[in-house]
Amino acid sequence: MNIKNRILLCVIILQIAGFTALLLHYNSRASNSVLEFNRQQIMTAVTASVHHLDATAAQMERTALGLARSGEHHHQQHHRSNPAEVRTALQKLLVRTFQSFNQALGGGIWFEPYTIDPDARYFGPYAYHNGQDVMATWDLSDERYDYPSQPWYRLAIPADWPRDQQRNADLFWSPPYFDSAGTEALIMTVDALMYDNQQKLIGIATVDWAMEELRQQIRELHLTPGTRPFLLHQSSAQYLVGPQHDSALHTVVSNQQLLALKANDATELQEQNGEYLFAARSQTGLVMGVRIPHADLALAVQERLADGMTINIGIAVLFVSIMALVLEVLFRPFEQILQRLQSTVAYNREASQPSFRPLQYDAENEFTPIVNAFNTLVGQVDQFTRRLSDSNSKLQAEQQRAEELNATLESKVEERTRELEQKNAEANESLRKLKLTQQQLVNLEKHAALGEVVAGLAHEINTPLGISVTAVSALEDQLQEVAQLFRSNQLHKAEFDDFIQFAEEGVQITADNLRRAADLIARFKQVAVDQSSEQRREFELGDYLQSIVVSLRPNYKYRPIDVRVECPQRIFISGYPGAVAQIFTNLMMNSLTHAFDDSSSERGQIHIEAQQRDQLVEITFSDNGKGMDEHTLSHLFDPFFTTKRNQGGSGIGAYIIQDLVSHQLHGSLEVSSAPGQGTRFVIRFPLTRPAGDQ
Structure with a gap:
């Protein structure tokens, strides 16, 4: 084996060793990144499913x-009827x-014994869906059902609860059970307490939720080819939908694991039997989750x-080819010199002496001095007879060498x-894929934040709408009663004055609460539209910041946290309000998640202050939380860096804030x-x- 082949073999061995080491390192890091990305997507899907479940429960x-x-109102008015x-x-x-609530199996209003009718122990009407119709029944108001x-x-x-004392809550959800009153369906019941004017318990109102449609939706959830969804209730730790027995209730998850779940947030539980286990708990105690085989996620990693x-x-094959070509180019002059030396030296037997001819070598390298010395010797031997020929040959050789060098260059x-x-x-393709992945992560974070705001808004407007419905229902009943008295010519002035006063109060209550709900919806609608559309428009900063805080109020209204917005002057901005909404939504959620500990006795403070400085706006966001080391x-601001990786943190919230401030708003961000x-x-x-700046 000549030296050229030995060098090429060494290069190939070293290249293969280095390539193998780099490939192993790359595969290890890429596998972890792809696996973590897929797991985050699965957790996001589980969280979204639980939010949808909670929305139905809230209704x-x-x-x-x-x-x-309504039951309280009829109890208050029943002495007149x-x-x-x-x-x-x-x-x-x-x-x-x-009639307008198809998702409910039915419901009823159940009074305590002898509350409405002193002669009737049971007084509880019930309405239920029967095909396309809604039927009402009093068959359950007897001692057989009790x-x-x-x-x-x-x-x-409870049977032993004093009726003159209030309960510690207004709503109670039952665990899933099979209805023994006729449907035999698996249902959950929500109970709402009723009180009289002296705050004495007078009964409950119920709504029954049929679980079969929900169970079918969970069974059809397929995030990967081998996905096995499940649904259970926290109090019993029993499956409603399970990977082994869909129709039976089978205990497989420990109470310790259920206690570790947080409401409305997906959590990855301990792996079992070669599967990943993701679950999230709803506000009603239902726990929804999926089991993903390791092989499903491993297949996605292998494809990537x-x-x-x-x-x-x-690349490795190309590198070896280039090295072979380089060695060929490097060793070609040596082989040429050897061949030409052999062809220019001959032995003259008649003169008993060797004869020499000039060596023709046109390249410029380390062999050139040897060739020149040899040619000088030949020239000295035959200087008189070949001087003109040698000069002409050198001139032609130089011209040819220049042409070859130009062609080679x-x-x-x-x-x-x-x-x-x-x-x-x-490089451009890699950059495009990186930007596409980055945009997808930013959109997921935006949608997750918008989903939390939507869920909070539904809860926030529940109170004014409920009060409005109650007031309108009471006014409707009072109107019917006055109308009957009027048609029968039994309406007295005092009764009509009472009705007018009652109607004025009802209309005022309804108007005030509807205006309150409309204001909440208007503020939320503007913030939500801005976050999703990213359109450019002019807006007033102080009012817009207040709208953002109002839309996020459900996330902290029951926590010891005060949020204060100060904007001493009206500041009008022509730009992108969606970026401002996303920035301060992420700042608020980061503070509520990371800055404040629920076990702390001190009251939390979040302060937002905006000021105009020449042609710039300066906004300071501060909290008195536990801070950062x-x-x-x-x-x-590093992507995917979070201190709550196992508690649902994605690690891109702060990165999105910095990106929006720098690129969308063309501003600067300081943090201490x-x-x-x-x-x-x-x-x-x-x-x-x-206008044209993006």
């Missing part, structure tokens, strides 16, 4: 509260309520790595140009924090952005 609760308020009229009014109310002793009734009003392996092998330039174009194309602060000293963000950006 059940609002209906139950509305029925309870006989029990038969109350019976008719309640029956119509239940039918009217459930509804005050039913588990769902005792859940809200296979593309990279093909490219890497192509053009070929090398073209080759290097093609290589640079190929590398540039690969130097390590956390130094990595705050210390353990126990809170955190302070200072954001500055121009008041006006050029």
